[in-house]
Amino acid sequence: MPEVTIDWYIALSVILFTIGSLGVLLRRNAIIVFMSVEMMLNSANLAFVAFARHLGDLDGQVLVFFVITVAAAEVAVGLALIVAIFRTKKSINIDEMNLLKG
Amino acid sequence: MNAYSLAPLLLLFPAIGVLFNGLIGRRFVEADAKVGERWSGWFASLMAIGSFVIAVLLFLSLQANEFQAMIVPIIDWISIPSANFYIPWAIRVDTLSVTMMLVVTGVGSLIHIYAIGYMHGDPNFSRFFTYFSLFIFFMLILVSGSTYLVLFVGWEGVGLCSFLLISFWFDRTNAAGKAMNADAGRKAFIVNRVGDFGMILAMFLMFWAFRSLEFGAVFNTAVEMFEQGHVVEFGLFSAPIGTVLTAITALFLLGATGKSAQIPLYVWLPDAMAGPTPVSALIHAATMVTSGIYLIVRSNVLFELARESGPVIFGVISTPDLVAYVGAFTGLLAGLIAFTQFDIKKVLAYSTVSQLGFMIAAAGMGAYVAAMFHLVTHAFFKALLFLGSGSVIHGMEHGHHHLHEHTHDDHHGDGHHEEAPFDPQDMRTMGGLRHKMPTTFWVYLVGALALSGIPPLAGFWSKDEILAHGNEHALVVYVILAIAAVCTAFYMGRQLHMTFFGEPRHAAAEHAQESPRLMTTPLIVLAGLAIVGGLLNLPYLTQAMAEANHNHPAGIFLGLEGWLEHSIKSFELSEEGILHLPHTPIVLSPVVAGISTLLAVLALGGAFYVYRNKPETAADPDPLQKLKPLWWFRILPFETFYMKFIVPPFNWLANWLAFAVDWNFWHDFVHNNLIRDMFVSFATFLADVFDKFGVDGTVNGIGSVTKGLAGGIRRTQTGFARTYALGVFLGAVALLAYFLWVLY
Structure with a gap:
């Protein structure tokens, strides 16, 4: 069993971030885009705690709590928006939400 | 007796008259013509009489106080302490000014009363008396002022009243539709401006030289200098x-040639006869026109000093000599023109010019007392003659009116009957009036004989004094004046005969009627004065009285000579004084008096002979018309000269100034082209160029640039969330790349 070094955590974080960003860029379902955003946030959280442990510094772990708090608030607002949009448009296709444009 | 302090009342009375008639007189007349006229006219007359009473009191005060000149202050008119410049408005009571006051108010009162009758029925009755009182007011300011400036105020004021009264009937037009009366008024005013210009310059010069305009100060300083x-x-x-x-x-x-109608400015006076006859009598015969003589007599010190300075004017003549010649030639010229006039008042007007010439000549020769003597007696008999002529005109108009009604009744219905325009002043239409208007005839005869110089009437004494003085001191002047005196007698004989003798030459003359008592009473009083006026300065009497009262210097009126002496030498001679006023004792030269009486009688007789049965009808030529050289004067030499050589260039210049300079250059070019057009083009530049391209361009430019930019940038806002996400992603990548590149 090889030792789990910091590199593994970073690699997992990168993979999660990449999947998340690709999900945001490529998918049309608003819920999935939302989940992808959460995944990117959590990849960052992972990187924070990994560096915190590696460096022996609690700042990263404290920051993660903030991120989780903000993400929770964001999820509450975001899901409410999606529900509201779905009620009017009967769709949560993100490409159809294009009324605000120049 | 000391009534000096009453002097301001002299001016107050006529001023009240002006206010009464000017403010409420008209309402009286409009409410009830008969009663209103009586109130309006008598109020003005009483004010004039009031002034006369004050003048008499002043006269008595002077008698009682050894003829001491007295300055009665009224107010400080102009006072500039920093420049040490004071012009008080004060009344100078001395023998000269009181003489003038007595003449102005005395003759003025009589003419006021006469005018109540003469102006009866005129719609502007109260306006007439307003002007009349105003005239008395200004004339008294003129003669009573103690400085040249106050004198000048009166001088201008009487000029104004003269203008107002000459054009009193300003709406009257002649056959050609010209407003003759208004024109005559303007002519008088404009011609007088020329003289007033001289007055103003004289005062400037005087103030510069003597630092004062007060009579006493000026004379003393002048003598001293x-x-x-x-x-x-x-x-x-x-x-x-x-x-x-x-x-x-x-x-x-x-100035005197303007106001007193001398060559070359006399031309306004004959035209001034357009005014009502009382005006001609009071202003244009008795008083206002004599203010030039008053001015010269008042300034006698300056004139005598000028005489002492020798012939300064072009090195040829001294001022007093020039004055004497101007007077003499005016006397002769006006006398000659009077021959050729048909208008009864025009004859008297030229006669006035001629007699004023006598006075001016006397003043120029240094015979100041003689000038004043003639001024006073002339005021009596010329006022009498004018009022008499007014009575004649009144009678003729009455006759014409009567005739008109008569024919109207008789020939009713036989169509229009052409009537020649009737002039009630044309002597050719008169004749035989002595039976129709006996009172007027007798007083007129007295006036005419007095004017002609028949003893013992007033005109003889005063004119003879001038002639005697001329004979002694200035022979040329004497000869000219003697000829002028002959002319006087001749044209008065001509006028008497044409008006009162012979047969009536017009139906109007046949029906002429005597004037009302209100008019004839003043005539009789004036006739009395014209008879006894000579007593004022009777030669032997004066000398005898002077000798008898030699030890009794004050108290008695010793004739004009002794009386005026106190004013005419009203300056102090220094010890080594070089100034000697020519003493002019009243001498009756039997030769001179005999010659002039003989000539006057011959001329009167000659006139009666020439006109004994001519003209027979109103259309007949005048017998003098055959005498071409004499009749030549009918063209009125000075008037003709002015109308040919002065008026056209003046009008041309006035037109040029008005149209070329003022209108075309100043208004059209300077105002319109230069100022307005430049302003407009500058404003156009601001509006069309600066505002449009500058201000609007900037503001609109900012707007359109913003708009263009926004048009470009808004395309990036596609509304696709994933596009934005891609942008954010790429941006993050770019930032990351940048940091990596910067850090390593």
């Missing part, structure tokens, strides 16, 4: 005092 041979500095140049005095007196002469 003259004795010291003072040189007056004018900044750029300087002039000896003699030259300055000559200039001042010459300018006074110019």
Whole structure:
């Protein structure tokens, strides 16, 4: 069993971030885009705690709590928006939400 | 007796008259013509009589106080302490001014009363008396002022009243539709401006030289400077005092030729006859026109100093000599023109010009007392003659009116019957009036004989005094004046005969009627004065009284000579005084008096002979018309000269100034083209160029640039969330790349 070094955590974080960003860029379902955003946030959280442990510094772990708090608030607002949009448009296709444009 | 302090009342009474008639007189007349006229007319007359009473009191005060001149202050008119410049408005009560006051108010009162009758029925009755009182007011300011400036105020004021009264019937037009009366008024006013210009310049010069305009101060300073041979500095140049005095007196002469109708400015006076006849009598015969003589007599010190300075004017003549010649020639010329006139008042007007010439000549010769004597007696008999002529005109108009009604009744219905325009002043239509208007005839005869110089009437004494003086001191002047006196007698004989003798030459003359008592009473009083006026200065009597009262210097009126002496020498001679006023004792030269009486009688007789049965009808030519050289004067030489050579260039210049300079250049070019057009083009530049391209361009430019930019940038806002996400992603990548590149 090889030792789990910091590199593994970073690699997992990168993979999660990449999947998340690709999900945001490529998918049309608003819920999935939302989940992808959460995944990117959590990849960052992972990187924070990994560096915190590696460096022996609690700042990263404290920051993660903030991120989780903000993400929770964001999820509450975001899901409410999606529900509201779905009620009017009967769709949560993100490409159809294009009324605000120049 | 001391009534000096009453002097301001002299001016107050006529001023009240002006206010009464000017403010409420009209309502009286409009409410009830008969009663209103009586109120309006008598109020004005009583005010004039009131002034006369004050003048008499002043006369008595002078008698009681050894003829002491007295200055009665009214107010400080102009007072500039920093410049040490004071012009008080004060009344100078001395023998000269009181003489004038008595004449103005005495003759003025009689003419006021006469005018109540003469102006009866005129719609502007109260306006007439307003002007009349105003005239008395200004005339009294003129004669009572103690400085030249106050004199000038009166001088201008009487000029104004003259203008107002000449054009009193300003709406009357002649056959050609010209407003003759208004024109005559304007002519008088404009011609007088020329003379007033001389007055103003004289006062400027006087103030510069003597630093005062007060009579006493000016005379004393003038004598003092003259004795010291003072040189007056004018900044750029300087002039000896003699030259300055000559200039001042010459300018006074110019003023006098305007106001007193002398060559070359006499032309306004005959036209002034357009005014109502009382005006002609009071203003244009008895009083206002004599103010030029008053001015010269008042300034006698300056004139005598100018005489002492020798012939300064072009090195030929001194001012007093010039004055004498101007007077003499005017006397002769006006006498000759009077021959050729048909208008009864025009004859008297030229006669007035001629008699004023006598006075001016007397003043120029240094015979100031004689000039004043003639002024007073002339006021009596010329006022009488004018009022008499007014009575004649009144009678003729009455006759014409009667005739008109008569024919209207008789020939009713036989169509229009052409009537020649009737002039009630044309002597050719008169004749035989002595039976129709006996009172007028007798008083007129007295006036005419007095004017002609028949003893013992007033005109004889005063005219003879002038002639006697001329005979002694200035022979040329004497000869000219003697001829003028012959002319006087001749044209008065002609007028008497044409008006009162022979047979009526017009139906109107047949029906003429005597004037009402209100008009004839003043005539009788004036006739009485014209008879006894000579007593004022009777030669032997005066001398005898002077000798009898030699030890009794004050208290008794010793004739004009002794009386005026106190004013005419009203300056102090210094010890080594070089100034000697020519003493002019009243001498009756039997030869001179005999010659002039003989000539006058011959001329009167000659006139009666020439006109004994001519003209027979109103259309007949005048017998004198055959005498071509004499009749030549009918063209009125000075008037013709002015109308040919002065008026057209003046009008041309006025037109040029008005149209070329003022209108075309000043308004059209300077105002319109230069100022307005430049302003407009500048404003156009601001509006069309600066505002449009500058201000609007900037503001609109900012707007359109913003708009263009926004048009470009808004395309990036596609509305696709994933596009934005891609942008954010790429941006993050770019930032990351940048940091990596910067850090490593």
